[in-house]
Amino acid sequence: MASTTRRVPEPCLCSVTGYVALVRVGVVAETAEGERRVAAVPETVGRLVKAGWRVAVERGAGERAFYTDDAYATAGAELVNDAVAGSDVLLSVQPVPTLDLAHSQPGVTTISMLAPSSFPETVRAARDNGVTAFALELVPRITRAQAMDVLSSQALVAGYRVALAAALRLPAFFPMFMTAAGTVAPARVLVLGAGVAGLQTIATCRRLGAVVSAYDVRPAAGDEVRSLGATFLNLELESQEGAGGYARTQSEEFLRKQRELLTTHITKSDAVITTAAVPGRRAPLLVTAEMLGGMRPGSVVVDLAAETGGNCALTQAGEEVWHGGVCIYGPRNLPSELPRHASDLFARNVSNLLLLMTKDGAFAPDFDDEIVKGCCVTRDGRLLHPAAREALGENEQVEQVEQVEQSPAAGGPA
Ligand code: NAD
Numbered sequence: 001m002a003s004t005t006r007r008v009p010e011p012c013l014c015s016v017t018g019y020v021a022l023v024r025v026g027v028v029a030e031t032a033e034g035e036r037r038v039a040a041v042p043e044t045v046g047r048l049v050k051a052g053w054r055v056a057v058e059r060g061a062g063e064r065a066f067y068t069d070d071a072y073a074t075a076g077a078e079l080v081n082d083a084v085a086g087s088d089v090l091l092s093v094q095p096v097p098t099l100d101l102a103h104s105q106p107g108v109t110t111i112s113m114l115a116p117s118s119f120p121e122t123v124r125a126a127r128d129n130g131v132t133a134f135a136l137e138l139v140p141r142i143t144r145a146q147a148m149d150v151l152s153s154q155a156l157v158a159g160y161r162v163a164l165a166a167a168l169r170l171p172a173f174f175p176m177f178m179t180a181a182g183t184v185a186p187a188r189v190l191v192l193g194a195g196v197a198g199l200q201t202i203a204t205c206r207r208l209g210a211v212v213s214a215y216d217v218r219p220a221a222g223d224e225v226r227s228l229g230a231t232f233l234n235l236e237l238e239s240q241e242g243a244g245g246y247a248r249t250q251s252e253e254f255l256r257k258q259r260e261l262l263t264t265h266i267t268k269s270d271a272v273i274t275t276a277a278v279p280g281r282r283a284p285l286l287v288t289a290e291m292l293g294g295m296r297p298g299s300v301v302v303d304l305a306a307e308t309g310g311n312c313a314l315t316q317a318g319e320e321v322w323h324g325g326v327c328i329y330g331p332r333n334l335p336s337e338l339p340r341h342a343s344d345l346f347a348r349n350v351s352n353l354l355l356l357m358t359k360d361g362a363f364a365p366d367f368d369d370e371i372v373k374g375c376c377v378t379r380d381g382r383l384l385h386p387a388a389r390e391a392l393g394e395n396e397q398v399e400q401v402e403q404v405e406q407s408p409a410a411g412g413p414a
Contacts, residue, residue, distance in 0.1 A: 023363075024054040025354065026087030027077070029061040032094040034332065036064035036339035037346055039091040039112065042075035044351035049076035052361050053354075058083040065339035084108075089363060091350055098125040106130055109363070111350055113137050113150065114377055116391035123388050127378040132365075138385060139353065140374040141244065148353040148371065152196050153345035158334040159200025159275065162304045165334070166271040167208055169300040169320075169327050175209025186211050190269040191230070192262070192286050192311060193276030194221035197304055201273050202228045213265065216276075217247050217258075235261040247278050255284055262286065267294035274311035275304040280387065282309035289313050289323065297325025306330025 025048060027040040038061050040048070045055050057077040059069055069079050084090060084100045092112040096104070098121055107130060114135030116123045126133040136150045146152070166189065167174050176186040187210045191202050194216035202225060205212045212230035216222075217240035222232040237258060242248025250258075266272055266287060272295075276284050283305035292301065292314065303310050306317040307330075314323055315330035322328070335342040357365040357372060365372045367379075377385045383394060 023088045024056055024086060025089045025091060026080070026083030027055065027057040027061050027072075028083050028090055028092040028096055028100075029058040030064075030093055031097060034336055035094055036336045037093045037343045038062045038065045038067065038339075039093050039343075039347060039350050041065070041067055041343050041347040042071040042077075043344070044347040045072055045075040045077045047351050048354065051355055051358055053358070054078070056080045056083050056087060062343070065343040067340075067343070089354065091354070093346060095119050095122040098122050101125045101129050101131055104129065104131065107132070109365075110134065111136065111353060114388075116377060116385070116388040120391045123377060123383070124392060127381060127383055130381050131378055132376065132380075133378045134353070134372075134375045135377045135385070135388075136349065136353070136375065138375040138377065138387065139349075140370055142370065145371045148349050148356070150346055150349045153349055154335040154342060155196035156200050157338050157342045157345070158304060159197035160204050161334040161337055162197070162273055162275070162302050162331065163201045163204035163208070165329060165331055166205075166273050166300055166302045167210075169302070169329060170271050171298045172270060173209075174205065187270040188213075188268065189271045189273065190214070190265055192216075192272065192274045193305075194218075194225050194232075195275065195277070198273075198275040199224055199228065201275060201304075202230045205271075205273075206230060210271070213269075215262065215265075217241070217250065218245070220245070233262075233265060237261070247276075249278050249281055250284055255286070259286060259288060259291070263291055263294070266291045267296075270296070270299055272299075272301045272312075273304070274301065276311050277305055277308060283311050285309075285311065285313060287312040292323045292326050292328065295324075295326045299325075300327045300329065303328065303330045304334070307332055 048055050055077040057072045057079055059079050059081060073079060084104050089109045090096050095112050095114050096110050109132040111134045114133060139145050139148050141149060170187060172187055173184055174187045177184040189205045189210040189212045191198050191214040194214050202212050202214055206229050213233055214225045214230050215233040219239050225232040240247050240250050274286055276286055287301060301312050303312045303315040305311045306315050310330060312328055314321055314328050317330045318332040320327060320329045367373055377388045383389050
C-alpha cells in the first residue's frame with residue numbers, strides 16, 4: 001500500500017446521539033497474496049454515499065476485480081493513496097495489515113474477515129491499538145443477517161468454481177454425447193458435503209451434464225440434493241446434525257464407518273469433490289490414500305476443504321498432487337478466482353452490515369444487537385469474542401476475571 005503523510009481527522013460528535021457523526025469510510029486495497037476481491041464496488045459506494053458517508057477508495061483497489069478508479073469516482077468516491085489515514089471505518093476483504101493498524105487513527109473501526117485462529121497477531125494488534133474490529137465470518141447465521149453473510153455468498157462462488165476446477169482437470173467430458181463416432185458416457189461425480197458450497201457444486205456439475213451423487217451427514221440435505229437432480233447416498237449412518245442446523249464434530253468411529261461405506265462410491269467416480277466442514281474444527285477426513293489407489297487413472301479429487309486441513313489425506317493446500325494417476329487438487333481462496341461477482345456479493349454483505357450500524361446520520365453500532373455483538377471481536381482494548389480469546393489463549397484469564405467480578409466479595413450478583 002502506498003503511504004502518504006497521514007492527517008489527523010477532526011472528530012465530529014453528534015450533539016443528539018453522542019456518537020461520531022459520519023465522517024469517512026475507507027476502502028483498502030488488498031495486499032494479501034492472491035487476493036483479487038475488493039470490499040466495496042461502485043454500486044455499494046453509491047449506497048453508502050446516499051446514506052451520508054464520505055467514501056475514500058484507495059487508487060487501484062478494484063483493479064483486480066475489474067472495477068476502475070473512474071467507476072468509483074463516478075459513484076461518488078474520493079480516490080486516495082492511503083485509505084487508512086483519516087478514515088473512521090475501514091472496509092477490506094482480508095484483515096487490515098497489522099502495521100497499518102498501528103498507524104490508524106485512534107478509535108478506528110475495521111470490517112473485514114478476521115479469522116482469529118489464523119491471524120492472532122492481527123487480533124492482538126487490533127485490541128492493543130483500541131480498534132473496534134468486526135469479523136465478517138462471525139456474523140450470526142440468523143435469518144435477519146442473511147444479507148450480511150459472507151460465508152454464504154462466498155461459498156456460493158467457491159461451490160461454482162470448484163465444479164469448474166474438477167471439470168477442467170478431468171481428461172474426459174462431463175456431459176454425455178451421442179456422436180457419429182459413438183456415444184460418450186457422462187462423467188460420474190461424487191460430492192461430499194452438501195452445505196451452501198456443496199449444493200452449488202452439485203447444481204453446476206448438473207448444468208455441465210454430469211451424473212451426480214452426493215452425501216452429507218445431515219439427512220435434511222437429502223431433499224435439497226434430490227431437488228437438483230442428483231442422487232443422495234443413503235449410507236444408513238446416524239444423523240450428525242448439531243446445533244443451528246450445522247454438522248457436529250464426528251467421532252473417529254463414525255468417520256471410519258463413513259469412509260468404509262463410501263469406498264465403493266469413491267472408487268467408481270470419475271471426479272470426487274469434497275466440501276465437508278464442521279464449523280470451527282479441522283475438516284473431517286473422508287478420502288484416504290487407499291481409496292485413491294482404487295480410483296481409475298485420470299480421475300480427479302478436488303478438495304474445497306484444503307485450507308482447513310483437507311477432506312482428502314493427500315491434499316496439499318494450493319497444490320496439485322498426483323497419486324497413481326489420480327490428480328488431487330486443493331485450491332486456496334477460490335472466490336478470488338471469480339473476483340468480479342465475488343466482490344459484488346461480498347461488498348453488498350459489507351455495506352448491509354455497515355448500514356445496519358448507521359443510524360440517523362451517525363455511525364452508531366448497537367452493541368446489544370445480536371448481529372453487531374456477534375461479530376465484534378475487539379472493542380475498547382478488550383477481546384470480546386470467545387473464538388478470539390481462544391485463538392490468543394486468553395480464555396482462562398477472562399474466565400478467572402469474570403469469576404472474580406461476579407463473586408459477592410467483588411460486588412457482583414450473589
Ligand atoms: P459448512 O461449510 O460448515 O459445512 C459444509 C457441509 O459439510 C455441511 O452441509 C455439513 O453438514 C457437511 N459435513 C460435515 N461433516 C461431514 C462429513 N463427515 N461427511 C459429509 N458431509 C459433512 O456448512 P454451510 O454450508 O455453511 O451450512 C450448513 C447449514 O447451515 C445448512 O443447513 C445451511 O442451510 C445452513 N445455513 C443457514 C443460514 C441462515 O442464515 N439461516 C446461512 C447459511 C447456512
